[in-house]
Amino acid sequence: MRDRDFDHPEVVLCKDGPMLLRGATSVQDADGTVHPVQRPVVALCRCEKSSRLPWCDGTHKVIPKA
Amino acid sequence: MRVPKPRGALSQWLGARLTGTGTAGTAPAADSPEDEAIALWTLHELSYRGFEDADDRAEWDPEVLHVRHGLEVALEDRLRQRWADAAPADLPAEVPAALAALVDADDGPSLATYVRREADRDQVLELLRQRSVYHLKESDPSAFVVPRLPVRAKAALMELQYDEYGDGDPNRLHAHLFARGLEAVGLRPEYGAYVDDAITENLEMNNAGSLFGLHRRLRGAAMGHLAAFEMTSSIPSRKMVQGLERLEMGGPMAAYYDEHVEADAIHEQLAAHDICGTLAEDEPDQAADILFGAWTCLDVEARFATAVLRSWGVSPQ
Incomplete structure (x- = not known):
């Protein structure tokens, strides 16, 4: 039997959206601040427009798509 | 939580039925959309946390379920009709x-x-x-x-x-x-x-x-x-x-x-x-x-x- 029947990546890049990260216990932002993680999955901002970096806050949806 | 206040004939009947305070008999028709909505909300709540003044067995009481079924059919029909009237034709x-x-x-x-x-x-x-x-x-x-x-x-x-x-x-x-x-x-x-x-x-x-x-x-x-x-x-x-x-x-x-x-x-x-x-x-x-x-x-x-x-x-x- 196969070890894994399904893809379940730790890192998922969402089209026109954030990066999902599974299983992290802390994330260091661009300023060097370390943020503890309490969730099984977090969404990291990739558009740099979030009001709460490093986390996604959905702002990418109001940015015109390239 | 106690059974909500009635807002019409149906919710009045239902409240009495759930609390065992009313006469039996067939459920009356709802007076209004509001009466219908609070009755169905109450019936659904029996499957969540229930009511301190209602019999917990009412969740699976066939007569109560019959009322719930009628209200659910009406709600689902209404929701599906709205969707049919509004559904965009060109969805991905x-x-x-x-x-x-x-x-x-x-x-x-x-x-x-x-x-x-x-x-x-x-x-x-x-x-x-x-x-x-x-x-x-x-x-x-x-x-x-x-x-x-x-x-x-x-x-x-x-x-x-x-x-x-x-x-x-x-x-x-x-x-x-x-x-x-x-x-x-x-x-x-x-x-x-x-x-x-x-x-x-x-x-x-x-x-x-x-x-x-x-x-x-x-x-x-x-x-x-x-x-x-x-x-x-x-x-x-x-x-x-x-x-x-x-x-x-x-x-x-x-x-x-x-x-x-x-x-x-x-x-x-x-x-x-x-x-x-x-x-x-x-x-x-x-x-x-x-x-x-x-x-x-x-x-x-x-x-x-x-x-x-x-x-x-x-x-x-």
């Missing part, structure tokens, strides 16, 4: 893309936008009382769906629900955060405290979510509803935080909405792709109901928002 074939298209096309009025800049304290308190009907049982309708899903969608729904229910920490359970918020702004935090104040549109919105969650047949609609809810939560939650802070109502209630800015930015991805996308791949006959459920979520919220704004003398935008 892939379910996640179709969900995004439905959400993008949603032009319902936004209560959060009004709260952000204009609502006064009394209006916000009124909105929180209305919202408490759902938020104090937040995510519970979706929880009924877990055993009814194939493997990938089931795992993804649990990944999402685990976060909704506080990641194992009762202090962070979303419904509990809302109860803390209610208390902090001077409202009653008990489960069901404001059901008697719920307007018809709010009851219908809650009834639609319970209808989808409680019927295995409607699992696709339940997951579509969840996806649309999560996909329209982050940005409005941020506006709620800004409005609450503007009115100096920050603290635990703002913290509740603040949690949803971050959590729902994750959940919307999980719901659209990992839950609804894989469900549609594994059970293609569910795709149509996923979109029906998603659109219904947006539609009942629009109807609720329109009614609330009108009651405040505001023209819905």
Whole structure:
């Protein structure tokens, strides 16, 4: 039997959206601040427009798509 | 919680039946949409937490179920007719893309936008009382769906629900955060405290979510509803935080909405792709109901928002 029947990546890049990260216990932002993680999955901002970096806050949806 | 106050002949009959205080006999027809909505809300509640003054066995009492069935058929027919009248013809074939298209096309009025800049304290308190009907049982309708899903969608729904229910920490359970918020702004935090104040549109919105969650047949609609809810939560939650802070109502209630800015930015991805996308791949006959459920979520919220704004003398935008 196969070890894994399904893809379940730790890192998922969402089209026109954030990066999902599974299983992290802390994330260091661009300023060097370390943020503890309490969730099984977090969404990291990739558009740099979030009001709460490093986390996604959905702002990418109001940015015109390239 | 006690059985809600009657709003017409049917809810009067039902209250008496559940509390064992009335005469038996056949249920009368509902007097009004409001009577119908509170009756169905009450019947669904028997499957959540129940009522301290009702017989718990009523949940599976055939005569009571007969009434519930009639009300559910009428509600589902109404919701499906609205969807049939409004469904866009050119939705993308892939379910996640179709969900995004439905959400993008949603032009319902936004209560959060009004709260952000204009609502006064009394209006916000009124909105929180209305919202408490759902938020104090937040995510519970979706929880009924877990055993009814194939493997990938089931795992993804649990990944999402685990976060909704506080990641194992009762202090962070979303419904509990809302109860803390209610208390902090001077409202009653008990489960069901404001059901008697719920307007018809709010009851219908809650009834639609319970209808989808409680019927295995409607699992696709339940997951579509969840996806649309999560996909329209982050940005409005941020506006709620800004409005609450503007009115100096920050603290635990703002913290509740603040949690949803971050959590729902994750959940919307999980719901659209990992839950609804894989469900549609594994059970293609569910795709149509996923979109029906998603659109219904947006539609009942629009109807609720329109009614609330009108009651405040505001023209819905």
